[in-house]
């Protein structure tokens with residue numbers, strides 16, 4: 001009978017650990033959002049990506065719509081190319097949309113802000129694999145300070 | 155099948171710098187009780203471990219049933235060990251199992267018998283050492299002599315071909331001593347087992363042994379049937395059999411002269 | 422003088438190398454070969470109980486308190502920048518990436534590792550291992566292997582429990598006591614914690630630590646000098662060596678996983 005008790009306790013231990021894992025995966029990491037694979041890909045070229053990282057969020061008006069899938073360097077022009085995975089649900093951004101690398105708060109981490117553009121007959125909707133032309137690079141503090149000093153010098 | 159079960163040929167073995175056996179030979183005949191006697195610390199336990207393949211000799215051969223134990227591969231060695239069994243000087247019972255489970259252990263490991271059959275075998279073995287009533291005790295709850303008997307029951311659980319008893323009589327009262335003497339003899343006669351008994355108890359050993367080896371000073375100093383040994387003229391043999399403190403065999407572990415050491419300040 | 426020191430250094434290096442070699446041989450003997458599930462399963466369950474379930478209490482209590490302390494400490498710093506909304510990620514990331522795996526490994530070395538070393542050392546001293554060998558049962562397969570697997574399975578599970586309880590402890594202090602907004606505790610956490618980068622990497626760390634701790638514990642017991650003094654020394658060595666090795670490997674793994 002005592003082996004039975006041991007088996008039950010070991011079973012309970014494993015159930016508890018699985019519950020802990022589910023909590024970490026679903027409640028803490030929120031694996032539901034982009035883990036489901038229902039996404040499409042857009043590209044954007046920047047001058048400078050600053051502190052943007054793989055898996056940084058992509059937000060529209062503060063709502064997360066996707067994540068950065070990879071960051072590579074274009075081997076012809078040597079500019080960074082960001083591959084973005086956007087949730088299938090948000091699939092009608094026009095080609096006039098723009099992306100900017102923004103910072104959440106003063107010290108927070110960097111994310112991609114996607115700004116939907118206007119729509120008329122001549123404007124097409126961005127599809128899987130398209131690039132967004134209108135991009136704004138990260139603000140690099142050193143450059144900003146340099147400019148400020150330069151302007152004051154005038 | 156040869157008549158010799160264990161054939162030790164020109165065995166040499168040392169523990170570090172301490173040479174224990176130097177070119178020693180002995181034979182254990184199939185179906186007989188062979189006793190090995192010798193002063194404490196001479197390497198009797200070591201010899202049993204050499205036969206069991208737990209230690210490797212520096213030279214010589216140990217043939218068990220025709221196989222050279224030190225030269226066997228790991229798998230073959232384990233196969234050979236299934237045919238032998240050893241009663242350890244300390245008993246070596248598994249402390250986390252009851253006496254019953256200890257005796258059942260080798261049966262459960264090596265056979266696929268049903269629990270009810272195992273139950274019968276274990277109770278029979280325990281009955282033969284007089285511990286059937288102690289089957290649910292844990293080893294920590296046994297006395298030293300009871301632990302030894304429980305270990306004996308475990309050693310004979312699978313009816314091996316060769317049993318090595320390391321000091322089976324130590325710590326037994328006269329009655330259980332008699333029981334164990336009879337048990338060893340019966341196992342030997344009824345089942346045709348081969349036994350090696352290591353012991354200091356001269357009278358008990360002489361009463362059951364078919365052949366006796368006296369070991370001292372790294373080799374065999376005398377051998378023969380108990381009768382032959384009693385007739386032996388050698389001073390060494392007689393000193394051991396009669397239990398004289400100081401004779402040809404020194405009782406002391408080798409050391410500097412006594413007076414010198416007492417007088418000299420210790421470094 | 423110097424040559425003597427050098428000699429000693431050389432000898433201890435060689436001794437350590439030989440010990441490492443023996444531990445490798447031990448693990449190889451225990452794990453390589455065809456497994457026997459009929460006999461192995463009950464042994465594994467028993468060891469999961471001894472190693473895993475019995476360590477659960479200390480893990481739960483430590484996890485809770487470490488999460489609470491993290492929230493308390495983190496809050497006092499974050500509130501200076503008006504960033505107390507970031508308390509969730511602070512607690513979660515510290516626990517997932519670092520404290521969960523590392524503290525679990527250290528507690529595990531102290532609780533289960535030392536017990537394993539003492540148990541196996543004592544089995545050796547009382548000739549139980551020799552006896553088993555003479556019964557043609559391989560102690561490596563019968564004693565070492567189930568303990569190894571039980572340890573390697575238990576520790577990542579314990580680390581997850583530790584981390585989850587710690588995050589709940591942080592919630593208890595941060596939200597219920599210090600008044601951080603509950604919604605933002607979870608949502609900022611979700612925005613900053615990544616399943617692969619953080620949760621899975623933490624798990625990988627804890628599997629590596631499990632192998633380290635359990636291997637050291639088993640080897641120290643198996644290699645112990647079979648006397649009471651030898652066993653007590655082996656037990657101490659298990660805790661010290663396992664803890665230091667875990668911390669060293671933590672640095673390496675952190676650099677590999679999060680450094681680049």
Ligand SMILES: Nc1ncnc2c1ncn2[C@@H]1O[C@H](COP(=O)(O)OP(=O)(O)OP(=O)(O)O)[C@@H](O)[C@H]1O
Pocket residue numbers: 169174193194195196197198199200201243
């Ligand atoms: N593990 C070991 N390491 C080094 N030397 C050992 C070890 N075990 C035993 N010895 C030495 O080997 C010698 C023989 O030991 P062994 O245990 O075989 O003696 P024994 O004949 O069985 O003695 P006893 O009758 O007292 O049991 C002793 O001198 C002992 O000092």
Ligand SMILES: [Mg+2]
Pocket residue numbers: 198199200243320
């Ligand atoms: Mg002995």
